[in-house]
Amino acid sequence: MSPRNSYLDRVVCHCLQVGEATLDALAEEAPFHSVEDVVQRSGAGDGCTACRRRLCEFVSASTSGA
Numbered sequence: 001m002s003p004r005n006s007y008l009d010r011v012v013c014h015c016l017q018v019g020e021a022t023l024d025a026l027a028e029e030a031p032f033h034s035v036e037d038v039v040q041r042s043g044a045g046d047g048c049t050a051c052r053r054r055l056c057e058f059v060s061a062s063t064s065g066a
């Protein structure tokens with residue numbers, strides 16, 4: 001998974017304003033092991049929780065090495 005350009009960053013979590021580039025960068029530092037891991041490390045998903053299904057995709061991609 002390669003980092004995306006910040007100016008093209010798409011917001012994943014609207015409550016906390018966390019974008020794909022931030023999540024990709026964190027996943028490259030260390031793979032996400034669970035949605036709670038994503039929440040703790042990025043802050044995403046710590047509001048209304050509507051984005052948590054999307055965060056699961058980052059966990060799957062992170063653990064599969066995609």
Ligand code: FES
Pocket residue numbers: 012013014015016044045046047048049050051052
């Ligand atoms: S959109 Fe992520 S917590 Fe609300």
